[in-house]
Amino acid sequence: MKKLVIYLMSGRETPELAAAAVRGGADLVELGFPFSDPLADGPVIRRAAERALSEGMRTRACLECLSQTRELVGDLPLVPMTYSALLEAYGWERFAVDARAAGATSVIVADLPAGERPELRRIQLVAPTSTDERLRLAAAATDGWLYLVTLTGTTGARSDLSPELAEIVRRARAVTGLPLYAGFGIATPDQARAAAELADGIVVGSRAVEVAALGPKALQAYVRSLRDAIDSVVP
Numbered sequence: 001m002k003k004l005v006i007y008l009m010s011g012r013e014t015p016e017l018a019a020a021a022v023r024g025g026a027d028l029v030e031l032g033f034p035f036s037d038p039l040a041d042g043p044v045i046r047r048a049a050e051r052a053l054s055e056g057m058r059t060r061a062c063l064e065c066l067s068q069t070r071e072l073v074g075d076l077p078l079v080p081m082t083y084s085a086l087l088e089a090y091g092w093e094r095f096a097v098d099a100r101a102a103g104a105t106s107v108i109v110a111d112l113p114a115g116e117r118p119e120l121r122r123i124q125l126v127a128p129t130s131t132d133e134r135l136r137l138a139a140a141a142t143d144g145w146l147y148l149v150t151l152t153g154t155t156g157a158r159s160d161l162s163p164e165l166a167e168i169v170r171r172a173r174a175v176t177g178l179p180l181y182a183g184f185g186i187a188t189p190d191q192a193r194a195a196a197e198l199a200d201g202i203v204v205g206s207r208a209v210e211v212a213a214l215g216p217k218a219l220q221a222y223v224r225s226l227r228d229a230i231d232s233v234v235p
Helices: 014-024 043-054 059-073 084-090 092-102 132-141 165-173 189-196 206-212 216-231
Strands: 003-009 028-032 078-082 146-149 180-183 201-204
Touching: 003 014, 003 043, 003 180, 003 206, 003 216, 014 028, 014 059, 014 216, 028 043, 028 059, 043 206, 059 078, 059 084, 059 092, 084 092, 132 165, 146 165, 165 180, 189 201, 189 216, 201 206, 201 216, 206 216
Parallel strands: 003 028, 003 201, 028 078, 146 180, 180 201
Antiparallel strands: none
8 A cells, every 4th residue: 555644844733633644544644843944845844844933842842742643643653854953953862762752753854865874763865866876875774765855946835746756766666675755746636646656655745734724624634635546546
């Protein structure tokens, strides 16, 4: 079965939203830790990060959010997505220990290249611009699955699925047998279905954050529409 990953920004309402996403059919929830200079994120997630920071969502508060989310979603995988500067300030080893204690299954550090901080087991990201050598390095080091950035640029909904996805999937499959999850620019059920025909899972962020602002019921219905779309893909 194709996997569905939903990204949510950490905040006071996030545990309930994550539970709604799970009811809608999410297989994994990615919890964004807000950062003042999120280079990989587009305007929707930037604004969500600004709101979270204004609410006092610093790393410790985000870890508490993670713990509360874990209580609501049982054994479902939960993955914080953060940035190097936050971990530098908090302490790399301290973060690894505290995140696991709070219920993290793994972690994504958006701006930490493969090969750096190898002691931090994490999900690696690769992009269409990644060299074959970088693909091999990331695949060898990644934690369970490889995150394929489907386009060159920041996160955010697009009108069409990136034409670069098929090629990055082909190149990644040439160097690893691990599951490949595609993210960035996937927003609609049709885009989700098309991406799932190529990859083993999809990640939806910006549109999920937009819908989450409408409340748990709206998010659950949206996630269900994505779930139904990717479940229609013939294995």
